[in-house]
Structure formats: C-alpha cells, structure tokens
Amino acid sequence: MEPPEDRLGLAGKNVVVLGVADESSIAWGIATAFASHGARVTIGYQQKFFSRVRLLLKQRPDVSGSRCDVLNQGELASFFAPFQETGMDILVHSIAYAPPEAFTRDPSEVGTAVLDQTMDITALSLLRVIRVAKPALRPWSSVMAMSFQAASRAFPVYGMMGVAKSALESIIRYLAVELGQDRIRVNAISPGPVETLASYGEVLAITSDSRAIENIRGSLVKDTIAAGDREVPGGSETRSLEWVQAVERHLRKTVAAICPIEDSISPEDVAGCALFLGSRLSAKITGQVIHVDAGLSSSLII
Structure with missing residues (x-):
C-alpha cells in the first residue's frame, strides 16, 4: 500500500x-493507520489470539507481529530485544482486563486477587513494558x-476497572515527568464507547449477575439490556453474540444522542488521535489525557 504524502x-x-x-481492536486500527502512513509497525499479541491475528497479518504484509504477554518477563524481553538495536519511535499500550467480579460487585466487596489482577494487567503492565522498552526509545519518541x-x-x-484506569492515567503523568528528561512524551487517549471484542466481554461481564444489575443506579444499563431483549428475545438469558451486539449498538446509540457531536466513536477515530500523538505535530504535548468521545466528557446533555 502506497503511503500518503508524509505530512506527519x-x-x-x-x-x-x-x-x-x-x-x-482499537490497537489494530492504530497499527494499520501508522502502516498506511509509511511506518514500520510491529504488533504484540497474546498467544490465545494468534489464530485471529495471523489472518490480519496476512491481509497487511506491511505489519509484522510477535507474541507478547505483558505478564511474562521472558516474552517481554524477547519481544523488545530487536528494538534495542533499531530503536523505537512510537509505543502504544492498548491492554486491559478485569474478571467479571470487578464489574458486578460493589468496590468494597471485590476480592484482593481480582483487584490485583485488574490493576496488574490494566495499569501496572505499562510500567513493566516501559522498564524493558525504555533503552530503545529515541529522543522525541x-x-x-x-x-x-x-x-x-x-x-x-x-467498577474496579475504572479504578485501574485512574491508576493508569496517574502512571502516565509520572512517566511523562521521568521520560521527559530524555525528550520522550507520554500521553493517554480516552475514547468513548467503541464496539470491539473487549467491549463484548465487558457487556458479558456486566450482565453476568442479575442481582447486581437490579442494584445499579440509573436507567442506562437496564434500558440497554431491555432494548437488547426486544431485538433478541430471551437474549439476557442466553447471552448470545447476537444479543451482545444488540446491547452494544443500543448503548452506543444512546451515548451518541447525548454528545455535542451526535455520533458514535470508531477505532478509526481513535487511530487519528494516535497518529497525531505519534507525529512531530505533538512534540510538546505530554502527560495529557486526550478525549476522543464526541464531547461526552465535557458536556451534560440530558
């Protein structure tokens, strides 16, 4: 694929x-966007997703990939070893996970093991990645x-995924101070709801406990589940993929309706912000959280 004029x-x-x-995946949208602009892109993935990722790599020969479990120190070291020689200009961390309990239980009732796992993968893994990748990061990366x-x-x-994301944003700010001495900038992108495999998992997690749903304050979740059931009768019982997709569509439509720009967010929207943050146009932007959410985070339209 011929890259466009390289203004970035x-x-x-x-x-x-x-x-x-x-x-x-938002990560795949970002990877292909950089590749389309002529960058040399390497993706990291967990082994359990290899069958899917292999097909993607066949479709995009301008993207390479390798297994990288951020909880496995050996895999991290092997993955980043080649970049110690070539250097690295842009690093994107698009990793998060929480067990269902983290979504459905009250914060004070979430078990320590669940909280540890949620924090370790969603937030602390960024520190683990930076520790290995830092020697390869070039000035102005x-x-x-x-x-x-x-x-x-x-x-x-x-639930506690929100707490883990709060920790991640704090880590971003402190890394910006640390790495800024080497002219390396560190930022976060905060998208609105995006339909991804991960979002399907969140729907399944949130709806896994009917008693927890009944206790949720507000009507958004209950109305969304009801809309899914109207579209796919009995879906909240079977929790089929068709039902999850219906719930996700209704959620994004409802959220879009209360945004200043009345539209849903796509992986391509997030990728556009990533291109900017990876380009020389953002050379003096660091320690920030950039919202790609059609204005949802800055407004109250009810």
Whole structure:
C-alpha cells in the first residue's frame, strides 16, 4: 500500500502496538493507520489470539507481529530485544482486563486477587513494558496508552476497572515527568464507547449477575439490556453474540444522542488521535489525557 504524502513525518518510524486481539481492536486500527502512513509497525499479541491475528497479518504484509504477554518477563524481553538495536519511535499500550467480579460487585466487596489482577494487567503492565522498552526509545519518541472516562468519573457498571484506569492515567503523568528528561512524551487517549471484542466481554461481564444489575443506579444499563431483549428475545438469558451486539449498538446509540457531536466513536477515530500523538505535530504535548468521545466528557446533555 502506497503511503500518503508524509505530512506527519511518520514514514520509516518504528512503531510498536501492544494489545491486538482481532480486527475490531482499537490497537489494530492504530497499527494499520501508522502502516498506511509509511511506518514500520510491529504488533504484540497474546498467544490465545494468534489464530485471529495471523489472518490480519496476512491481509497487511506491511505489519509484522510477535507474541507478547505483558505478564511474562521472558516474552517481554524477547519481544523488545530487536528494538534495542533499531530503536523505537512510537509505543502504544492498548491492554486491559478485569474478571467479571470487578464489574458486578460493589468496590468494597471485590476480592484482593481480582483487584490485583485488574490493576496488574490494566495499569501496572505499562510500567513493566516501559522498564524493558525504555533503552530503545529515541529522543522525541511517543508513548501512549488507552484509558476511558471512568478513570475520572464513577461509572458504577465499570467498577474496579475504572479504578485501574485512574491508576493508569496517574502512571502516565509520572512517566511523562521521568521520560521527559530524555525528550520522550507520554500521553493517554480516552475514547468513548467503541464496539470491539473487549467491549463484548465487558457487556458479558456486566450482565453476568442479575442481582447486581437490579442494584445499579440509573436507567442506562437496564434500558440497554431491555432494548437488547426486544431485538433478541430471551437474549439476557442466553447471552448470545447476537444479543451482545444488540446491547452494544443500543448503548452506543444512546451515548451518541447525548454528545455535542451526535455520533458514535470508531477505532478509526481513535487511530487519528494516535497518529497525531505519534507525529512531530505533538512534540510538546505530554502527560495529557486526550478525549476522543464526541464531547461526552465535557458536556451534560440530558
């Protein structure tokens, strides 16, 4: 694929994107966007997603990939070893996970093991990645991670994942101070709701406990589940993929209706922000959280 005119200065840059699971992944949208601008892109993925990722790599020969479990120190070291020689210009962390209990239980009732796992994968893994990748990061390189609005506002259905995202944003700020001495910038992108494999998992997690749903304050979640049941009768019992997709569509439509720009967010929207943060146009932007949410985070339209 011929890259467009390189106004962003991305051609030939070494880009690493962690967290690709399938074609719907925000991480994959970011990876292909950088590749389309002439960057040399390497993605990292978990072994359990290999069958899906392999098909993606066949479709995009301008993107390479390798296994990288951020909880496995050996895999991290092996993944980043080649970049100690070539250098790295852009690093994208798009990794998060929480067990269902983190979404459905009251914060004070979440078990320590669940909280530890949620924090370790969603937030602390960025520190683990930076520790290994830091020697390869060139001056004026860019690091970015994916956050969510629940980091700054309490979303009851997001539970302890919101706490982990808050920690991630704090880590971003402290890394910006540390790495700024080497002219490396560190930022977070906070998208609105995006339909991805991960978002399907969140729907399944949130709806896994009917008693927890009944206790949720507000009507958004209950109305969304009811809309899914109207479209797919009995879906909240079977929790089929068709039902999850219906719930997700209704959620995004409802959220879009209360945004200043009345539209849903796509992986391409997030990728556009990532291109900017990876380019020379954002050279003096660091320690920030950039919201790509059609204005949801800055407004109250009810």
